[in-house]
Amino acid sequence: MDIRKHCQLCNHQIVDFKTGTICGITQRKPEFVNKCINAKFDDKLESKIETTNVEYERVLKTKWIVYTNFIAFLIIGVAVILAGYFLAEYLLKFRVIAAAPFIISLVGLLFVLPLATGPLNNYKNDLRLAKAKKDDVDRVLDLYGIKYDINISFGKKYHGVQEVDVSLKIIK
Structure with a gap:
């Protein structure tokens, strides 16, 4: 360490x-x-425990919306790709080859699918980093025999600023 x-x-x-x-x-x-x-370990310890745990909980709190976003845009992306494919098949019945079906499929592949995977990748990275920071603090505290009990509640969000109420009890 x-x-x-x-x-x-x-x-x-x-x-x-x-x-x-x-x-x-x-x-x-x-x-x-x-x-x-x-x-x-006094004030700095309390501040570090609070910030790392709030950050970790904040990331965990976004899990549901990230996965919902992933599923929704994945379905939309696949639907757009399939629409391009079926349009191409339909046009081939009339012996017409057009660029529109390929463009539609490319839009689904290059623009819609990244809207599904981008936030999911960001969530996974943020979760990994927040978990690593929390684990680092917890490992150091374990060496010194310090435990803590924390209760975090998120309030309303005003203008991009989230209200957070933290109740921390350090057990030495």
Whole structure:
């Protein structure tokens, strides 16, 4: 595990843009093996737990709409592609070869199907990143025997800003 993960939760962390993370007590880069004996987890810890868990829950909250979007645009995309195919078959009965069926199928393939897969890929990436951040915090806290109980409730969304109420109880 990257020892800087410990420092991100510690109140003694000093970030210097030239040298990186420095311990506020030793004035040097962190040099511990598993646990830091000088670690002090207070305000910074609470803030980090809240932000990582809120971010993770926010991503999980979008799951239903992302999968609904995927199914809807997948059906529409396949329908457009099939419409182009059946139009081509219909026109071939009259011995007519036209570009319209191919263009219709390409529109379904190149423009509609990405509307299905794009948000799904973004959701999966966001979920993976949020889960990794949450797991990093949880692993560090497990090393120090710190547990927490968090309750997150999402309120209304005004002008793109989501109200979030967080109740956090840290058990040391």
